[in-house]
Amino acid sequence: MTQYLLRQNERIDQLYSQNISIIQSPEVFSFSLDAVLLADFAKGPVKPTGQMVDLCAGNGAVGLFMAPKSRGHILMVELQERLADMAQRSVVLNHLDDRIDVLNRDLATITDTIAKDSVDVVTCNPPYFADLPSSKKNPNPYLAIARHEMTTNLTQIVMMTSDLLKMGGRAYFVHRPDRLLELTRELAEHRLSAKRVKFVYPKPGKPANMVLIEAIKDGKQTGLTVLPPLMTYGSDGHYSDEVRKMLYGNHHAEQND
Numbered sequence: 001m002t003q004y005l006l007r008q009n010e011r012i013d014q015l016y017s018q019n020i021s022i023i024q025s026p027e028v029f030s031f032s033l034d035a036v037l038l039a040d041f042a043k044g045p046v047k048p049t050g051q052m053v054d055l056c057a058g059n060g061a062v063g064l065f066m067a068p069k070s071r072g073h074i075l076m077v078e079l080q081e082r083l084a085d086m087a088q089r090s091v092v093l094n095h096l097d098d099r100i101d102v103l104n105r106d107l108a109t110i111t112d113t114i115a116k117d118s119v120d121v122v123t124c125n126p127p128y129f130a131d132l133p134s135s136k137k138n139p140n141p142y143l144a145i146a147r148h149e150m151t152t153n154l155t156q157i158v159m160m161t162s163d164l165l166k167m168g169g170r171a172y173f174v175h176r177p178d179r180l181l182e183l184t185r186e187l188a189e190h191r192l193s194a195k196r197v198k199f200v201y202p203k204p205g206k207p208a209n210m211v212l213i214e215a216i217k218d219g220k221q222t223g224l225t226v227l228p229p230l231m232t233y234g235s236d237g238h239y240s241d242e243v244r245k246m247l248y249g250n251h252h253a254e255q256n257d
Helices: 033-041 061-069 081-093 107-112 141-147 154-164 177-189 241-254
Strands: 011-015 020-024 051-055 073-077 100-103 119-124 165-175 192-201 210-217
Touching (some): 020 061, 051 061, 051 154, 061 100, 107 154, 119 154, 165 177
Parallel strands (some): 051 119
16 A cells, blocks of 8 residues: 555654655655644634635645644645645555645635635645745755745735635744745735744854734734743754654654764
8 A cells, every 4th residue: 555655765754753655755844843833833723613724825735744742634735736736645555535635736726725714724835935026046946945935925825825724723933034024914914813923043152034823813912922042952962852852752762964
């Protein structure tokens, strides 16, 4: 069964903490720590009737990693056909086909499939870099589209997130700190109020290189909580205890990085 699910130049990686297997390939965009951080930070639907949508899903990492800690249905939306196909096969690999669906389409048309104001939770690990004429892009188109806003942009992502969410629904993003002001401005303009922010630092003494944000639709534009910082690596060069636990769970003490 496993061999049947794999295509040429593909492998299976594990997120041990959630007991999830995911199909990856060096030829296309693979998930990295930001997907693990977002899935750990986000809170999935708590009711069996809940609906979660993961935008810019890639090979399905965020949706798959959140499945064990969520209830209800998860829809992963990915534009690139090969990545969507990998995500779908990872869903089958983890026996989650009854809970997760993969939609291979442009997120701009998502409300043609999912009713507006019907979703409890939206997650998104978007392209981090604006598509500027001066932008230096990876020659691999899978990586270029994943990293640069070539097929969508922050405004469109936030607008679609707001369209999908119910009143009181929650959105979760991971992004770069240098775009935090732009992101919070877009959130406010699209009926989303930032409520929790967590900065992620590569190691002590270095500036933050990622930021996690939770927003609520039609919430008050007050009451923002800045959470304690997260260090990716300790001063010894190894993963911090918090990150190690996200990756390895109860096995984390036995793992070396």
